[in-house]
Amino acid sequence: MASVLSRRRQAAGDEALIRSLFEEHGRALLAYATRLTGDRAAAEDVVQETLVRAWKHPDALVNGKGSVRGWLLTVARNIITDRVRAKAARPAEVAESPTAQPIVRDHADEVVDSMVVMEALDQLSEDHRGVLVQLYFQGRSVTETAAELGIPPGTVKSRSYYALRALREVFGGRQVALKGVAG
Structure with missing residues (x-):
């Protein structure tokens, strides 16, 4: 007490x-x-x-x-x-905004498109595939691709035309999102 x-x-x-x-x-x-x-x-x-x-x-x-x-x-x-x-x-805090897009977005569609494109490229001839890889995946110009592959620029243009046409046939009218590949 x-x-x-x-x-x-x-x-x-x-x-x-x-x-x-x-x-x-x-x-x-x-x-x-x-x-x-x-x-x-x-x-x-x-x-x-x-x-x-x-x-x-x-x-x-x-x-x-x-x-x-x-x-x-x-x-x-x-x-x-x-x-x-x-x-x-501490890093600065940033308030969320209902109009802001999420930072991390779902990339599943891109993965599927990439797999479809890789399978389609495997169906092309080595010459056609080589031109498309140089132009679209390596980001080279027609002149740079011609120098890299040791072929004339006109041949690069011709092979890319026929390779893209063959890809369109492989896809059978399906739309696949390809960055840099003209449809």
């Missing part, structure tokens, strides 16, 4: 200490925190956290090493510094 009474007296004493600290230093602490943060709401949070730390370490207030206000202002500055560092360590 005696320990319960002593705890109640201690709690009442702690509450009185925090109340007197706020009454005496609260305005200066809030002004200082507001100046450092530039945000009144954030400054109020800093003042609250400072008073919580004072409540947890009452011996630091009465040890005779400097002024109470100086200790409170130092604690407030440290809290603000910690918050700025923590915020800088």
Whole structure:
């Protein structure tokens, strides 16, 4: 029973200490925190956290090493510094927008189209397949393809024409999304 009474007296004493600290230093602490943060709401949070730390370490207030206000202002500055560092360590948060497209989209159709194209290319002759690979998959021009394959540019054009025509027959009128392949 005696320990319960002593705890109640201690709690009442702690509450009185925090109340007197706020009454005496609260305005200066809030002004200082507001100046450092530039945000009144954030400054109020800093003042609250400072008073919580004072409540947890009452011996630091009465040890005779400097002024109470100086200790409170130092604690407030440290809290603000910690918050700025923590915020800088995290990537910036971006709010979701209902109109924004999802970052990751389903690529299943592209995989299927790619498989269909690879199977169709396997049905072409080596000469026709080689020209299409150079033009569309390697991104080379007619001149570059001709130099790479060691054939005249006119032959590159002719082989690409007949290769694309053969692909159209293989696909049988199905639409396949090919980047860079004219249909």
